[in-house]
Amino acid sequence: MRFTDKVVLITGASGGIGTQVVKRFASEGAKIVLVGRTKEKLEKTAKDLELKSDAFLIVAGDVTKESDVENYVTKTKEHFGRIDVFVNNAGIESKFESIMETDSDAMSKVLDVNLKGVYFGLKHVLKVMTSQKFGSIINTSSVAGLIGFPNMAPYVASKHAVIGLTKTAALEVASYNVRVNAICPAPVDTQMMEDIEEAGGMSREDFASAVPLGRYAKPEEIASLIAFLASDDASYITGSAYPIDGAMTSS
Numbered sequence: 001m002r003f004t005d006k007v008v009l010i011t012g013a014s015g016g017i018g019t020q021v022v023k024r025f026a027s028e029g030a031k032i033v034l035v036g037r038t039k040e041k042l043e044k045t046a047k048d049l050e051l052k053s054d055a056f057l058i059v060a061g062d063v064t065k066e067s068d069v070e071n072y073v074t075k076t077k078e079h080f081g082r083i084d085v086f087v088n089n090a091g092i093e094s095k096f097e098s099i100m101e102t103d104s105d106a107m108s109k110v111l112d113v114n115l116k117g118v119y120f121g122l123k124h125v126l127k128v129m130t131s132q133k134f135g136s137i138i139n140t141s142s143v144a145g146l147i148g149f150p151n152m153a154p155y156v157a158s159k160h161a162v163i164g165l166t167k168t169a170a171l172e173v174a175s176y177n178v179r180v181n182a183i184c185p186a187p188v189d190t191q192m193m194e195d196i197e198e199a200g201g202m203s204r205e206d207f208a209s210a211v212p213l214g215r216y217a218k219p220e221e222i223a224s225l226i227a228f229l230a231s232d233d234a235s236y237i238t239g240s241a242y243p244i245d246g247a248m249t250s251s
Contacts, residue, residue, distance in 0.1 A: 002231045004029030007080040009072070011063055011121060012090035014041040016190025017140070020219035021087055023049050024227050032056045033076045035063075036090070063090045063117030066124075073124040083128050085230040088121045089140045093192050094154035096199035107154045114158030115165075122169050122180070130176040136230045139166050139182040143245045146184055151200065159184075163241045170239030179238035181229045186245035189216040213246030 008025045012018040013034035022032055022045060032051065034042045039060040046056055059075045061068035076083055094110045095102070118139055129135030144152065145159030166182040173180065187193050187207050193216065197204060208215050225244050228234055243249050 001029040002227070002233070003085070006030045006084040007033065007076065007082055008085040008087065008230070009033040009035065009076050009083050009125065010087040010089060011035045011072075011117070012140075014038070014045045015089070016192065017185075017188060017219045017222050018087075018089050019045050019049070020223040021089065021226055022046075022051075024220070024223040025085070025230075026051055026055070028227065030055075030085070031080055033072070033080070034058050035061060035072045037062055063120065064112040066120045069117075069120040070124050073128060077128060082132055083125055084135060086121065086125045086129075086135070086137045087140075087226055087230070088118050088125075088137060090117050091140060091158075091192075093196050093199070094152055096151050096196070096201075098151055099153045102153055107157075110154035110158050111161075114155070115161045118162050119165060122165060126169065126173055126178065129178045130173055133177050135178045136234075137169070137178070137180045138226050138229050139180070141166070141182040141184045141241060143184050143186045143243060143248050145182070145241065146243060146249050166241060167239050174238060179229075179234070181234075181237060181239070182241040183222065183225055183229070184241055184243045184245065184249075185217055185222050186211050186243075186248040187216045188222060189218055211246040211248045212250070215246070217244060217246065 008030040013022050014036045036042050042058045057079045059072040061072050092113045095106050139162050141162040142159040144156045145163045163182050166180055170180040
């Protein structure tokens with residue numbers, strides 16, 4: 001119960017990874033703020049996980065809109081009084097096409113969610129955390145933030161940028177006792193990967209064959225790393241990007 005009465009704010013909370021992150025923190029006693037675009041999906045997540053009515057808050061919003069980000073931060077502060085942990089997790093995949101084929105609208109759509117959404121979250125949550133002089137932030141990057149992947153330029157660019165933001169933020173707020181880290185998962189068994197498989201015309205076996213462990217990560221495994229980085233067990237860890245990739249980036 002490392003997070004008893006801690007306030008944990010999670011974007012993309014109804015997605016494959018997000019749902020398991022909500023479940024993990026709730027199981028360790030946290031109060032959860034679920035953020036996502038669709039209120040109904042967030043409500044279903046809370047119901048399916050049997051969250052206690054006094055231990056969660058739902059805020060629908062679009063992370064690409066700074067006013068919506070300000071709103072979810074304000075609502076969290078008003079409802080629970082502080083933010084102990086921020087899981088900056090919302091993200092989308094890009095179309096499966098070459099740089100030469102990618103148009104500016106496709107690039108902008110991915111960067112708006114995966115980069116600007118993360119940036120806005122950092123900007124406004126850090127104001128709260130530096131004021132209270134404590135907090136831990138975990139940004140969701142990807143193995144695509146560490147290496148290149150053909151035909152996924154917008155996604156790769158956005159996830160590399162998340163690591164840059166993570167390192168910069170960590171340096172800016174270390175003196176306030178606020179930690180900022182990133183995670184870099186290999187393919188995870190979620191709807192997003194199913195969409196990428198379909199877009200790329202590749203099977204699960206094709207993608208899994210690039211992972212030395214020979215399989216996709218489970219969302220629960222990603223949630224475990226996030227919980228560790230958020231906890232006091234990781235009190236000296238900041239400014240780092242952690243692969244959780246079955247050795248995919250080791251060669």
